[in-house]
Amino acid sequence: MLRIITQQADVRAELQRICDRTHDEQVHHKEATVREVLQAVKRQGDKAVLHYTAEFDHQTLNLGELRVSGFELDTAYQQVSKDLLEAIRLASRQIEAFHRQRVPKSWVHFGDDDVVLGKRYTPVDRAGLYVPGGRVAYPSTVLMNAIPARVANVPRVVMVTPPGAHKAINPAVLVAAQEAGVQEIYRVGGAQAIAALAYGTETIPKVNVITGSGNIYVNLAKKLVYGTVGIDSLAGSSEVLIIADETANPVHVAADLLAQAEHDPMAAAILLTTDTSLAKNVQVAVERQLIDHPRRIDTEKAIAHYGLIVVVESLEAAAQFSNEFAPEHLELEVEDPWALIQHIRHAGAIFLGHSTPEAVGYYLAGPNHTLPTSGAAHYASALGVETFLKHSSIIQYSETALQKVAGAIDALATAEGLPSHADSVRRRVQQDE
Incomplete structure (x- = not known):
């Protein structure tokens, strides 16, 4: 059953426990396994990929089956309904x-003395997506x-996804992959x-x-290859935190909590509310909606271990607890969400209002x-176009501009013990004199 608590000291302890839920006690053992896999694939290439696919995914592939064929891609369109295809599109x-609204623009500024400064954005050559x-x-x-x-105009986009039964991919x-390019x-x-x-x-x-999320082995692998390649983030299990007042519908709130809990047994579903009646009604609604839930076992596990209802004194207190937790998804099911959002500082995505x-x-x-x-919204943001772009600084100085700053560069380079830095400017300036 979804628990209800009211004591402030208990709230912080429980929120911290839930935030820490993805800390795996066996992480060191699993990291050793991942390191072994990484080194084997680095040395042996396809041979190691096929070996570990057989060992971990229990699918024996030959080399020609690694890449999904054009025939399979064409056939996929015949296997999805018209409604699903329209929804994907x-x-x-x-x-x-x-x-497209988020694409950063390259820019150049022409300053005094013909100094040119700017920033130039270019996409990476190749992006790999893990699904x-x-x-x-x-x-x-x-x-x-x-x-x-x-949207970032990455020239080559490839996708990897584990094979299902009989080596099939959903x-x-x-279809979604083809529609997305x-x-x-x-x-x-x-x-x-x-x-x-x-x-x-x-x-x-x-x-x-x-980019893309996966289990702890995928996360550890992404962590270990970072530096060789860029990554988006180390995403953990899904989570939602809902702030609700007396205007919220308990049936709707319960459904939203279960929408996160059904992802997996480690998902977190939290409600902060100022209304005791709403808290009790949501608790009852969750139990009722679980009765015939198709994913009942996993959903019940998530609710039992990482589900929580907290009755708070005010919406401002709820916002404070939310900021400390920094949820992946934050729903503001209150009468005036635009007023409450002024108190929110840390959240992955914020959903406003009852609809x-x-x-x-x-x-x-x-x-x-x-x-x-898992609290990463304190410093991180959603995946976006920027994930696939890098920027280069643009700098151009005229002879006049270099003359004016030569002394300052000399002083800084001397202070840092880098004489050739100073000399690279001094020789140009003296040559001009």
């Missing part, structure tokens, strides 16, 4: 429209990762997939940036659903 348009498999298929995750890369995932798809998952993207194999190209469930943002509102988790 609607989501694609919405996501692309949002991310998890397992319990359910995630065509929405394909769209959220691939479309920002396309047709909705394949993915050019190559490989049936490989886990740490071996991250290694293949980071180092390249005979079949799978080395990329510059890897904006997190599911709207998860699927097709446009903003990305790949978000910081």
Whole structure:
């Protein structure tokens, strides 16, 4: 049952416990396994990828089966319903429209003495997208990762995803990938997939940036290859925090809590409310909605271990607790969400009002659903176009401008014990004199 607590001391302890839920006690053992996989793939390429796919995913592939064929891609369109195809295309348009507003612009400023300063944005050459498999298929995750890369004009976008039963990949995932502009798809998952993207194999190209979430092995692999390649983040299990007052509908709030809990047994679902009656009604509504839930076992586990209702004194207190937790998803189910948002400082995505469930943002509102988790919203942001771009500074000085700053550069270079830095300016200035 979803617990209700009211004591402020208990609130902070419980929120911290939930925030720390993804800290795995066996992480050192698992990291050793991941290091072994990374080194094997780096040395042996495709051979190691096939070996670990058989060992971990229990799928025996031959080399020709690593890349998804054109026939499979074409067939996927015949295997999805017309309604699903239309939904994928609607989501694609919405996501692309949002991310096109976020493309940073290169700029140049012409200052005094012909000094030119600027910033130039260019996409990476190759992006690798990891799309998890397992319990359910995630065509929405394909769209959220691939479309920002396309908007950033990345020339080559490849995707990896673990093979399911009989080596198959869910047709909705394949359709979403094609709609989003993915050019190559490989049936490989886990740490071996991250290694293949980071180092390249005979079949799978080395990329510059890897995005997408997965299990702890995928996260550890991304962490260990960072520096060889860029990564988006180390995303953990999903979480929602809802702040609600007496105007909220308990049935709707319960459904929103379960929408996160159904992701996996480690998902977190938290309600902060000023209304005791709402707290009790939500507790009852959650139990009722769980009765015939198709994913009841995993959802109940999440609710039992990482579900929580907190009765707070004020919405300002709720905002303070929320800021400390820094949730991945934050719903403001209150009468005046625009007033409350002024008190919010840390959240991955914020959903305002009674008609904006997190599911709207998860699927097709446009903003990305790949978000910081486990308190990372204190310093991190959603995946976006910027993830696939890098910027270079542009600097040009005229002879006159260099003359004016030569003394300052000389003083700084001398203070740092770098005489050739000073000399590189001095020789130009003296030559001009």
